[in-house]
Amino acid sequence: MYIDLAIGLILAFLLLSLLVSGINEAFVRLLGIRSKFLWAYLRDTMDGAGDGRSWIPSKVTDVFAKLPFSGHDPRPVHSPDPAPSVVEPMPVDLGPAPAIDMTARLYERLQEIDHPKAARTSIANIPPERFSGAVMELVAAEEDGIDGLLAKLEAIRSPLAGHLRGVWESAQRDTQKFRKGVEHWFDGEMQRLSTLYARYVRWVVLALGAVLTLLFSMDALEYGKTLLRDNAYRAGVAAIAGGGGDGYAALKERCAGAERGLAEPYRCVTESLSSPALVKIFDHAIVSVTMPPEDSADPSFTWNGAAWWDRLVTPGHWPGYLLTVVALLFGAPFWWDVLRRLTGVRGERS
Known part of the structure; x- marks a missing residue:
């Protein structure tokens, strides 16, 4: 009898939890919250905050209330074409910092994994090996290789320059070690970003759970x-x-x-x-x-x-x-x- 009681309660909680998860996932997919959250991080990491404010929302209300409905979408414009076979080098001199969209340059190397759902990209997950491959494609376009790319990133004051500089020095200027290092660094960043996103989602699940509990x-x-x-x-x-x-x-x-x-x-x-x-x-x-x-x-x-x-x-x-x-x-x-x-x-x- 008590085993039946436990199974009945667990099954009831499972059904309600599935309903909460389904509503939350439908809301996230419909508004592209997960994709916007990822590209907001990439904007901060590659281009920095243009107006002095971070692209990554700092509060749960910003993630689920401001980010989905804000006209300031951090995602690049979707392109149905495959990635160009030739990577153009960064047209940067060491003078005043020019306006170069590094996030758009990264998307150019990743657009083959995109899905045409809207005017903006729907990419919500970037495999670490794909990110490191995109970085190496940008490196191949530079005359001085990795050092040339790092110099230009520093010239445009990209926050990514510091991260890649640290990986390059840790790899003892070895190209293969550098690619692996970029892959491990980006994997760690994605884990940190997932933890931060899950912390915000937990509050949404709490709110949805309370509403459904009261409705039912x-x-x-x-x-x-x-x-x-x-x-x-x-x-x-x-x-x-x-x-x-x-x-x-x-x-x-x-x-x-x-x-x-x-x-x-x-x-x-x-x-x-x-x-x-x-x-x-x-x-x-x-x-x-x-x-x-x-x-x-x-x-x-x-x-x-x-x-x-x-x-x-x-x-x-x-x-x-x-x-x-x-x-x-x-x-x-x-x-x-x-x-x-x-x-x-x-x-x-x-």
Whole structure:
């Protein structure tokens, strides 16, 4: 019975977590937040802040409120053409810092992996080996090789110059070591950027989890009690079916009353067994869905606003709501792994 309780709760948290993840991913993809976040970092790293302000948002409200809707898009313009076979050298002298878009030059070497979704690039992930290859293509266009590229980057005051200079010196001016060093450096930067992005997303998941918990009125404590009662009732029905009388109390409690009809115990048992607690997980949502027993009938939707609001303002449900929100913060992969371990389901091994 308690294993059934654990599986039921884990499955409920998994379903809600999947819903939260799906809404968040749809929002991120629709507004291109992940791609804009990556290219904002590249703007800071390669071109620097043009107006003295960083392209990377510093607050979660900037990432999900300002960055998606700002007209100041950090992404380069999408190009459907493949990368040019000839890389033009940087037309830079050592005079006043010229205006050269290093981010656009990088995109020129990466545009083959782009997808034509909008006017701007949709690249949201750059493999480290591809980035180091693009840097080496820029190096090949310079007459003095790596030293020439570094000198021009320093001339235009690109923040990338300091990073590449450190990698070049650490590689002891060896070209192959330099390429590997750039690859390892960019891989570390992407890991740091992913950690920063995940920190922002965690707040969005918290907000979405709280909203969905309240909309579905998912009280984890009450749902746990419902699971226990449901399991006890089914155990009682099984005991009666096996010839014992130990389950009569559970059957009588569930089927008693004029609304159930004392003359139709089989109908009551059939209806109860076909509607387990898991099916009723969202019965208290603001809009409830009822699945009719007939196969040909369509599901019915019922406005449940009054009952939903009464539950929402009842302090007794608040601890269960809080427990649900905290559980959703662990995410769908966590609950799937727990469910898989508890049930003994194993993934395929290659």
